[in-house]
Amino acid sequence: MTSNNSEQIEYAIEAKGLSKRFGENIAVNKLDLKIPKGSIYGFLGPNGCGKSTSIRLLTGLLEASEGDVTILGKPLQGHEESLKTRIGYMTQKFSLYDNLTVRENLDFVGAIYGFAGKRKKARIEELLALYDLEKQTKQFAGSMSGGQKQRLALACATLHSPELLFLDEPTSAVDPENRREFWERLFDLCAAGTTILVSTHYMDEAERCHALAIMEEGNKRADGSPQALMESMSATVVEVSGNKLRQLKQTLTDHPDILSAAQIGAHLRVLVKKKVHDPLLFISELSNGRESILARPSLEDVFVTCTGERYVD
Amino acid sequence: MWIRVYAIFIKELKQLSRDRMTFGMIIMIPLVQLMLFGYAINTDARHIPVGLVDLSQTAESRAVEQALVATQSVDFIARYRSIKEAEVAITQGEIRAALYLPSDMTRRLFNHPLYDHKQLDSALTLPIGQWIVDGSDTVIASTIRALRNMPLDEVANHTATRTAPSFEVVQYFNPEQRTVVNIVPGLVAVILTMTMILFTSAAIVREHEHGNMEFLITTPVRSMELMIGKIAPYVLVGLLQVAIILSVGHWMFSVPIQGSFLSLLGGSILFIFASLTLGLVLSTIAKTQLQATQMTIFILLPSILLSGFMFPYDAMPVAAQWIAEALPVTHFMRMIRAIALRDASLLLLGKDALWLGLFTIGGIIIASLRFKKKLG
Ligand SMILES: Nc1ncnc2c1ncn2[C@@H]1O[C@H](COP(=O)(O)OP(=O)(O)OP(=O)(O)O)[C@@H](O)[C@H]1O
Numbered sequence: 001m002t003s004n005n006s007e008q009i010e011y012a013i014e015a016k017g018l019s020k021r022f023g024e025n026i027a028v029n030k031l032d033l034k035i036p037k038g039s040i041y042g043f044l045g046p047n048g049c050g051k052s053t054s055i056r057l058l059t060g061l062l063e064a065s066e067g068d069v070t071i072l073g074k075p076l077q078g079h080e081e082s083l084k085t086r087i088g089y090m091t092q093k094f095s096l097y098d099n100l101t102v103r104e105n106l107d108f109v110g111a112i113y114g115f116a117g118k119r120k121k122a123r124i125e126e127l128l129a130l131y132d133l134e135k136q137t138k139q140f141a142g143s144m145s146g147g148q149k150q151r152l153a154l155a156c157a158t159l160h161s162p163e164l165l166f167l168d169e170p171t172s173a174v175d176p177e178n179r180r181e182f183w184e185r186l187f188d189l190c191a192a193g194t195t196i197l198v199s200t201h202y203m204d205e206a207e208r209c210h211a212l213a214i215m216e217e218g219n220k221r222a223d224g225s226p227q228a229l230m231e232s233m234s235a236t237v238v239e240v241s242g243n244k245l246r247q248l249k250q251t252l253t254d255h256p257d258i259l260s261a262a263q264i265g266a267h268l269r270v271l272v273k274k275k276v277h278d279p280l281l282f283i284s285e286l287s288n289g290r291e292s293i294l295a296r297p298s299l300e301d302v303f304v305t306c307t308g309e310r311y312v313d
Numbered sequence: 314m315w316i317r318v319y320a321i322f323i324k325e326l327k328q329l330s331r332d333r334m335t336f337g338m339i340i341m342i343p344l345v346q347l348m349l350f351g352y353a354i355n356t357d358a359r360h361i362p363v364g365l366v367d368l369s370q371t372a373e374s375r376a377v378e379q380a381l382v383a384t385q386s387v388d389f390i391a392r393y394r395s396i397k398e399a400e401v402a403i404t405q406g407e408i409r410a411a412l413y414l415p416s417d418m419t420r421r422l423f424n425h426p427l428y429d430h431k432q433l434d435s436a437l438t439l440p441i442g443q444w445i446v447d448g449s450d451t452v453i454a455s456t457i458r459a460l461r462n463m464p465l466d467e468v469a470n471h472t473a474t475r476t477a478p479s480f481e482v483v484q485y486f487n488p489e490q491r492t493v494v495n496i497v498p499g500l501v502a503v504i505l506t507m508t509m510i511l512f513t514s515a516a517i518v519r520e521h522e523h524g525n526m527e528f529l530i531t532t533p534v535r536s537m538e539l540m541i542g543k544i545a546p547y548v549l550v551g552l553l554q555v556a557i558i559l560s561v562g563h564w565m566f567s568v569p570i571q572g573s574f575l576s577l578l579g580g581s582i583l584f585i586f587a588s589l590t591l592g593l594v595l596s597t598i599a600k601t602q603l604q605a606t607q608m609t610i611f612i613l614l615p616s617i618l619l620s621g622f623m624f625p626y627d628a629m630p631v632a633a634q635w636i637a638e639a640l641p642v643t644h645f646m647r648m649i650r651a652i653a654l655r656d657a658s659l660l661l662l663g664k665d666a667l668w669l670g671l672f673t674i675g676g677i678i679i680a681s682l683r684f685k686k687k688l689g
């Protein structure tokens with residue numbers, strides 16, 4: 001797990017051997033997680049890798065096939081209902097009522113969480129201001145833009161100030177500008193002590209997390225902080241420049257010691273296995289002396305090295 | 314707990330009021346059904362198209378024909394020269410029955426023991442004519458059968474010997490024997506069954522289909538709160554429908570409403586709750602709205618056919634009566650007819666009322682238990 005082994009760490013989520021099968025199909029396979037309180041933790045992975053299923057298992061929405069989950073210090077099994085006031089969940093698909101207005105939705109969710117009278121009104125005003133929804137209070141939720149819907153959903157999920165917040169691909173319908181804004185809100189929540197688990201398939205978002213898990217086909221392929229993941233990567237990044245890069249890419253990809261080669265602008269970004277001692281020499285031999293330099297690994301490189309057919313331990 | 318129930322209640326009410334189509338149906342279903350059943354459905358058959366095979370061609374045979382027309386039960390729309398032709402016409406469906414008057418009809422009439430005092434003891438009694446009936450429709454057949462003993466004393470110029478019937482019949486509550494008087498209160502039961510079950514059977518499923526459930530079950534809302542909040546708005550809808558049917562039935566079809574307002578209200582509320590919880594139970598079983606609708610129809614058909622709405626409960630075989638007893642609508646059918654037409658009080662109908670109450674409580678418990686706060 002993470003390199004931090006200090007005894008005092010309190011975990012918001014602890015999962016051991018968490019699995020979920022749908023018939024023959026294994027959606028989540030022996031997932032182990034330890035997410036410290038007050039951090040933002042990311043699930044990074046392609047479509048269908050089991051991000052939503054994992055979140056549903058951790059919120060108690062789905063019954064796990066195997067494994068144990070501890071949420072906020074309590075075993076999930078048997079404490080689902082009492083934990084519900086302490087966790088918030090923003091679903092991947094918009095799950096508020098399209099034919100209710102923004103305010104009506106907030107009113108409804110507020111009442112469901114037991115807010116009433118002045119306290120409810122004050123909290124709703126606060127959220128409307130915080131998530132910039134004041135002009136939309138009378139608009140039907142169904143008629144709002146993707147970004148507005150997502151802000152409303154976040155407002156509803158955080159209405160009761162949960163200690164643990166699950167966000168399932170919260171920014172999939174949001175432009176980069178609003179995504180920045182959205183992440184500012186997440187860091188505000190985090191600073192106030194909320195633990196956040198967020199799933200995404202955007203590298204830049206994953207990079208903002210304190211720690212993340214890279215998932216593929218229900219398996220956790222790697223986890224740790226973005227920095228640690230990049231440092232401990234099992235490949236070296238070499239950037240090759242020159243001409244006829246398309247043909248070169250073909251020859252390089254076929255080589256067993258090369259994990260991947262991808263064209264990025266005028267360069268070819270090549271991931272060479274760590275066991276190759278002098279990657280620059282190795283590449284220049286393969287590429288007929290084209291110019292090549294060592295590059296800093298990115299999270300995308302980490303992702304490529306730990307997923308796909310060429311995945312190596 | 315009540316904050317949450319109230320929140321769900323308000324939410325449902327708002328969603329319902331914004332769904333124009335559904336809102337329209339709440340009003341239109343009772344109105345259209347009332348028109349259809351009130352005007353079109355009549356179990357006392359009249360003006361049945363029949364044919365005549367008159368081989369006698371006498372003044373008496375024409376008098377018999379006129380006497381029959383005067384009953385309004387039959388209309389002679391065609392004449393045939395032989396029984397064979399009449400049979401073909403019945404097979405083709407042109408006429409539903411034919412009257413055969415033999416060539417010696419006049420003699421038979423005057424020799425008939427009913428009209429001939431001298432021949433009272435004669436063993437030789439010949440009918441004066443014969444009806445051939447398309448017996449496949451039992452209502453038509455029994456209407457024609459009722460003509461069997463039609464008195465023909467005027468035709469025979471004699472007073473019939475047997476004038477005093479064995480029994481005197483006094484018809485309470487519906488002296489003119491209009492079908493609509495019995496139909497309208499029954500219609501309250503059928504329409505409530507239909508709309509109440511239909512609305513709630515989709516209630517939980519819809520939240521699933523629109524993805525709202527995934528959020529809702531991560532909130533602290535309890536199954537029971539969700540169930541009660543979901544059905545509460547439809548109690549108002551049901552009462553509105555009862556009011557529409559009874560008042561329109563009263564004004565348009567002069568159906569008397571004898572019972573007290575309180576008994577009517579109490580009985581209706583009991584039945585509305587029972588139907589709504591039945592719908593909720595279905596809603597926890599169905600996976601899609603289509604399935605919910607199919608299940609509603611599955612309940613609706615026996616509700617219409619076995620509840621006593623179409624056919625008298627007492628005439629059904631015992632097994633069918635058991636099934637009928639299990640359906641809330643049978644109990645309400647008895648109650649609403651008793652209250653509306655016979656001014657029975659709710660207390661007088663304690664057994665039915667109690668059953669509806671128990672059904673509701675059982676239904677709510679089953680629905681809450683079945684509804685797991687889980688996905689999939
Ligand atoms: N209810 C279900 N029944 C059967 N299979 C399911 C069910 N839910 C999910 N799966 C399967 O489990 C796997 C993981 O699905 P999941 O929704 O967790 O993926 P995801 O990582 O959230 O993908 P996406 O990025 O598209 O949201 C998929 O192969 C999916 O088909």
Ligand SMILES: [Mg+2]
Pocket residue numbers: 051052053092168169
């Ligand atoms: Mg997903």
